Amino acid sequence: MNPYQSCFSKLNRAALIPFFVIGDPSYDISLQLVKAAVDAGADILELGIPFSDPVADGPTIQKADLRALKAGITPAKALQFIREITAYKPIPIGLLVYYNLLVQYGTERFLQDFKKAGGTSVLVADLSIDDADEIAIPAKKAGLETVFMATPNTPDERLRRIAEKTTGFIYTVSLLGTTGERQALSNAVRPLVARLKRLTDKPVCVGFGISTPQHACEVARAGADGVIIGSRIVKFIEEAPDNPEKMRENITRFLSEVRAALPPKGPTAKTDA
Amino acid sequence: MKSKGRFGPFGGYYVPEVLIPALEEIEAAFEQFREDPNFLKDLNALYTDYAGRPTPLYHARRFSEEVGFTVYLKREDLLHGGAHKINNTLGQGLLARYMGKTKLIAETGAGQHGLATAIVGALFGMETKIFMGATDVARQNVNVHKMKLLGAEVIPVEGGTGTLKDAINEALRYWTAHVEDTFYLFGTAGGPHPYPTIVRHFQEPIGREARQQCLEKAGRLPDLVTACVGGGSNAIGIFSGFLNDPQVQLVGVEGGGKGLHTTQHCATLCTGTVGVLHGARTYLLQDENGQIRDTECISAGLDYPGVGPEHAYLKETGRARYVSVCDEEVLDTFFLFSRMEGILPALESTHALAWLVRQKGLLPPDTIAIANLSGRGDKDIDIVEHHRPLTARSL
Numbered sequence: 259m260n261p262y263q264s265c266f267s268k269l270n271r272a273a274l275i276p277f278f279v280i281g282d283p284s285y286d287i288s289l290q291l292v293k294a295a296v297d298a299g300a301d302i303l304e305l306g307i308p309f310s311d312p313v314a315d316g317p318t319i320q321k322a323d324l325r326a327l328k329a330g331i332t333p334a335k336a337l338q339f340i341r342e343i344t345a346y347k348p349i350p351i352g353l354l355v356y357y358n359l360l361v362q363y364g365t366e367r368f369l370q371d372f373k374k375a376g377g378t379s380v381l382v383a384d385l386s387i388d389d390a391d392e393i394a395i396p397a398k399k400a401g402l403e404t405v406f407m408a409t410p411n412t413p414d415e416r417l418r419r420i421a422e423k424t425t426g427f428i429y430t431v432s433l434l435g436t437t438g439e440r441q442a443l444s445n446a447v448r449p450l451v452a453r454l455k456r457l458t459d460k461p462v463c464v465g466f467g468i469s470t471p472q473h474a475c476e477v478a479r480a481g482a483d484g485v486i487i488g489s490r491i492v493k494f495i496e497e498a499p500d501n502p503e504k505m506r507e508n509i510t511r512f513l514s515e516v517r518a519a520l521p522p523k524g525p526t527a528k529t530d531a
Numbered sequence: 532m533k534s535k536g537r538f539g540p541f542g543g544y545y546v547p548e549v550l551i552p553a554l555e556e557i558e559a560a561f562e563q564f565r566e567d568p569n570f571l572k573d574l575n576a577l578y579t580d581y582a583g584r585p586t587p588l589y590h591a592r593r594f595s596e597e598v599g600f601t602v603y604l605k606r607e608d609l610l611h612g613g614a615h616k617i618n619n620t621l622g623q624g625l626l627a628r629y630m631g632k633t634k635l636i637a638e639t640g641a642g643q644h645g646l647a648t649a650i651v652g653a654l655f656g657m658e659t660k661i662f663m664g665a666t667d668v669a670r671q672n673v674n675v676h677k678m679k680l681l682g683a684e685v686i687p688v689e690g691g692t693g694t695l696k697d698a699i700n701e702a703l704r705y706w707t708a709h710v711e712d713t714f715y716l717f718g719t720a721g722g723p724h725p726y727p728t729i730v731r732h733f734q735e736p737i738g739r740e741a742r743q744q745c746l747e748k749a750g751r752l753p754d755l756v757t758a759c760v761g762g763g764s765n766a767i768g769i770f771s772g773f774l775n776d777p778q779v780q781l782v783g784v785e786g787g788g789k790g791l792h793t794t795q796h797c798a799t800l801c802t803g804t805v806g807v808l809h810g811a812r813t814y815l816l817q818d819e820n821g822q823i824r825d826t827e828c829i830s831a832g833l834d835y836p837g838v839g840p841e842h843a844y845l846k847e848t849g850r851a852r853y854v855s856v857c858d859e860e861v862l863d864t865f866f867l868f869s870r871m872e873g874i875l876p877a878l879e880s881t882h883a884l885a886w887l888v889r890q891k892g893l894l895p896p897d898t899i900a901i902a903n904l905s906g907r908g909d910k911d912i913d914i915v916e917h918h919r920p921l922t923a924r925s926l
Contacts, residue, residue: 311808383547386544431548434710
């Protein structure tokens with residue numbers, strides 16, 4: 259059983275998966291914030307390595323990337339960061355990365371180093387299932403799980419192929435667009451989760467636009483195995499630029515609220531899905 | 532997708548999953564219509580009657596005397612809109628129309644592709660949004676004004692350096708949220724498959740005509756063909772006509788900015804390394820960690836840290852070679868050429884001309900060269916004036 263299967267099977271609710279850009283706004287503060295998220299009840303972490311041109315991300319995460327780059331974060335420092343987190347507490351860590359960073363480091367070598375640092379899975383934001391083997395083969399060799407994205411406009415035939423190539427969980431994008439907070443949860447979530455659940459038994463985690471405990475609850479009730487929350491959390495960093503303590507408090511409070519809002523898994527949730 | 536759009540190891544479609552269905556739809560439509568008689572009839576009529584094709588191949592006599600060999604200019608600057616960009620925007624715009632799309636988006640650097648897209652948007656009655664780096668909005672004000680007059684919405688992009696790279700990022704982001712009704716009219720022979728193939732296809736008339744015209748005027752093929760390379764659409768257009776003529780040297784000229792010894796240039800093929808950006812594996816200007824470097828060039832249209840993947844392939848196979856010229860050489864040539872030929876060349880195209888000036892005394896007098904004059908320089912007058920004010924002395 260891989261770390262995700264063991265995590266999902268243990269939980270009686272959807273997994274809480276916060277996302278951080280490693281090193282935002284600085285290495286040390288970022289380390290404190292991610293540790294705080296672990297303490298606040300994160301079940302899995304999704305961590306991103308900052309990239310200069312993150313086209314899949316909206317303005318909030320783009321700004322976080324630039325802050326982290328300004329703080330001098332490199333892929334090597336990101337690996338050190340992951341080592342420090344897993345030493346603090348063993349927790350499954352999914353990595354979100356843009357392909358060029360892997361290509362320059364050497365994909366195979368990077369994935370091996372990531373595994374050694376305690377990492378669990380890798381998701382390349384700009385690598386589609388058609389080129390899956392460029393990542394799936396070295397990931398398998400390194401002993402890592404693969405995560406691929408599914409979006410509301412992905413046809414069933416591709417969803418099947420995505421499920422086949424995924425060994426970790428399917429990162430289910432809740433809407434057409436980039437990452438970012440949204441007022442209301444996209445109405446594409448329920449049908450997409452339902453389609454995936456019909457096509458595969460791979461875990462389905464939903465991200466993009468989940469901004470409130472209520473959104474997280476709705477996603478969980480739609481049948482998701484996990485909720486990924488990025489921009490709302492990153493925004494807490496942007497909102498208190500000179501006050502790490504406030505960032506930490508806000509993130510801790512928010513994650514605690516989200517976790518409390520996640521309904522227990524059961525027949526109701528399954529029916530809703 | 533039907534084909535993976537590879538040029539040797541370069542190209543591909545490295546994009547977020549959400550864009551795949553849209554790229555597949557465009558690839559399928561392109562395959563369906565590229566040889567469709569109705570599509571071709573419509574496109575050829577537009578090329579001829581609206582855009583002004585074929586463009587002449589002009590023997591630049593005084594400039595030839597200056598450099599010491601024969602120079603012909605492929606006059607893409609005479610096209611409607613003032614640049615080769617209209618070939619591609621008419622092609623893709625018509626494709627979008629045949630696909631039933633009602634909205635266009637595009638990115639632009641110097642504004643020429645934005646302007647050409649705005650022209651097509653107006654012509655076809657399609658809602659058009661143009662993403663343009665804030666720096667470029669400031670330095671290419673005339674084109675911004677023209678785009679607005681034609682009814683397009685110009686969206687300044689503040690992120691990054693406010694240049695073409697950032698405009699592409701933002702256009703891609705917008706497209707991911709609007710893929711269902713919006714056609715992304717990509718401006719250069721780069722980006723994810725199928726764009727490098729589509730853009731080349733619609734720019735191929737440049738090379739086809741130039742080859743034929745050279746045979747007619749000079750009685751033989753040229754010895755070399757040169758063009759500026761940013762993303763590389765005008766260059767791939769003219770090169771395509773000569774790829775199967777191994778005796779014809781192909782020379783792409785990149786923006787050397789303040790010099791290749793600095794970081795202030797955009798000479799991607801001359802100094803870059805292979806990586807993945809904006810959907811393609813190609814040469815990039817990047818640091819050792821894979822972060823994309825800022826670029827700088829006097830010509831906004833070349834100011835881009837990547838290059839079309841087919842150029843990367845032509846470099847790798849040695850079929851074409853890539854060189855660079857610096858801003859100062861470009862300005863020198865801009866003045867020289869304007870006064871010798873009565874033509875204000877776009878600063879982009881002036882890179883190719885400046886490289887020819889550098890060949891003075893190096894090439895035999897019986898050499899025949901064709902330079903692609905990809906656009907006209909009216910849009911660049913403020914930049915030239917900023918760098919070299921026309922003082923009483925210079926007048």
